[in-house]
Amino acid sequence: MKIQLALDLLDPRKALDVVREAGPHVDIIEVGTSLLKHSGIAIVKDIRAICPGKPLFLDMKIIDGPEREALLMAQCLPEYYSMLAVASDTAVSKVLAIASQNNAVVVFDLQSVPNPVQRARELKALGATHLCVHKNADCGDDPQQAFREFLDVNEACGLTMALAGGINLSTLPALKEQLHPEIAIVGGAILNADNHRHAALNFEAIAKSH
Amino acid sequence: MKIQLALDLLDPRKALDVVREAGPHVDIIEVGTSLLKHSGIAIVKDIRAICPGKPLFLDMKIIDGPEREALLMAQCLPEYYSMLAVASDTAVSKVLAIASQNNAVVVFDLQSVPNPVQRARELKALGATHLCVHKNADCGDDPQQAFREFLDVNEACGLTMALAGGINLSTLPALKEQLHPEIAIVGGAILNADNHRHAALNFEAIAKSH
Numbered sequence: 001m002k003i004q005l006a007l008d009l010l011d012p013r014k015a016l017d018v019v020r021e022a023g024p025h026v027d028i029i030e031v032g033t034s035l036l037k038h039s040g041i042a043i044v045k046d047i048r049a050i051c052p053g054k055p056l057f058l059d060m061k062i063i064d065g066p067e068r069e070a071l072l073m074a075q076c077l078p079e080y081y082s083m084l085a086v087a088s089d090t091a092v093s094k095v096l097a098i099a100s101q102n103n104a105v106v107v108f109d110l111q112s113v114p115n116p117v118q119r120a121r122e123l124k125a126l127g128a129t130h131l132c133v134h135k136n137a138d139c140g141d142d143p144q145q146a147f148r149e150f151l152d153v154n155e156a157c158g159l160t161m162a163l164a165g166g167i168n169l170s171t172l173p174a175l176k177e178q179l180h181p182e183i184a185i186v187g188g189a190i191l192n193a194d195n196h197r198h199a200a201l202n203f204e205a206i207a208k209s210h
Numbered sequence: 211m212k213i214q215l216a217l218d219l220l221d222p223r224k225a226l227d228v229v230r231e232a233g234p235h236v237d238i239i240e241v242g243t244s245l246l247k248h249s250g251i252a253i254v255k256d257i258r259a260i261c262p263g264k265p266l267f268l269d270m271k272i273i274d275g276p277e278r279e280a281l282l283m284a285q286c287l288p289e290y291y292s293m294l295a296v297a298s299d300t301a302v303s304k305v306l307a308i309a310s311q312n313n314a315v316v317v318f319d320l321q322s323v324p325n326p327v328q329r330a331r332e333l334k335a336l337g338a339t340h341l342c343v344h345k346n347a348d349c350g351d352d353p354q355q356a357f358r359e360f361l362d363v364n365e366a367c368g369l370t371m372a373l374a375g376g377i378n379l380s381t382l383p384a385l386k387e388q389l390h391p392e393i394a395i396v397g398g399a400i401l402n403a404d405n406h407r408h409a410a411l412n413f414e415a416i417a418k419s420h
Binding site: 008009010032033034036037038039040041042060061063064065066067068069071072075084086087088089090091094111112114134136138139140141 | 218219220242243244246247248249250251252270271273274275276277278279281282285294296297298299300301304321322324344346348349350351
């Protein structure tokens with residue numbers, strides 16, 4: 001299981017501090033949607049300078065403007081970026097085609113999808129390889145629903161699965177054992193820790209345990 | 211009817227050139243989603259310097275992280291910004307509350323909503339005042355569907371309505387007469403014109419005609 005550190009904050013200086021401390025101990029570094037809107041893609045270069053070679057994920061949440069959004073990614077070349085699973089099939093196909101040319105993986109975020117299992121099957125047919133079950137306590141989502149949605153979607157499509165939403169050191173061991181996500185996305189539990197490096201090391205230990 | 215100029219492009223220098231030429235002749239200047247992700251909110255300051263006092267719209271397409279996204283808007287204070295209508299009710303309520311404190315209007319983009327009329331009624335009940343019917347040819351949307359969706363949603367909720375998607379000088383007169391949108395959002399027809407100022411003046415003439 002990989003740990004993805006989500007830089008879900010607005011202050012780019014704090015974000016880069018966290019990357020310096022925790023970045024070397026996680027598998028993927030995610031530029032959060034709000035941070036990207038705050039700082040633009042220049043933040044990608046800053047993170048690369050601190051952690052060269054570490055895979056980056058841009059939480060783009062693409063829904064339209066497929067060529068424009070995918071060409072923007074070609075300017076900064078993250079290893080992963082997100083698209084909303086509610087986007088149209090046409091937009092999905094266009095983004096997947098451009099991402100493939102850039103050796104990037106598109107991760108489809110299942111937020112607000114009325115029927116996640118059906119949509120996951122459709123996305124797989126369009127060529128998607130990675131899905132993210134993403135439940136936000138701050139949007140009123142029910143964490144129990146995330147659990148069921150993850151299992152149902154995983155069983156239905158067998159794609160690489162990420163899980164996001166309020167994951168912490170107490171909940172990750174059970175999530176790992178019961179859901180087996182390929183990627184666990186952790187934000188606040190590292191960002192708000194007194195010691196970011198120490199928190200990342202603790203998550204790494206769980207991820208690598210058997 | 212107001213004309214909103216959508217800066218749907220990736221090059222900030224070209225965007226600012228267009229603002230210099232066309233900005234004074236439109237009612238609202240929109241920072242497109244991709245431009246915002248490219249340049250971050252610094253672009254807002256650059257546009258304000260060229261067209262001080264002109265209302266700005268940031269095409270944020272918020273779907274989650276409601277406090278973070280709305281606080282980001284408090285840092286640059288656009289008059290309008292967008293949220294996806296597919297977002298959860300909890301996220302909608304949080305964003306509306308913070309926008310109200312900043313005297314900003316949240317425009318709900320009805321893209322990918324399974325039942326736009328029902329969702330428009332729900333959004334109105336949550337306090338929404340502005341909706342956008344947004345159909346993208348580049349996402350495979352049918353422009354005829356935009357027409358019907360606009361009329362149905364407008365009749366059902368009576369909120370302030372914007373219309374976006376491939377509007378040009380040939381189509382705007384009929385759209386104005388038959389749909390009466392409060393705001394017509396124009397991108398490519400101004401961005402790709404040889405003379406941006408001239409194109410904006412032509413749209414302004416249609417908007418102000420009786």
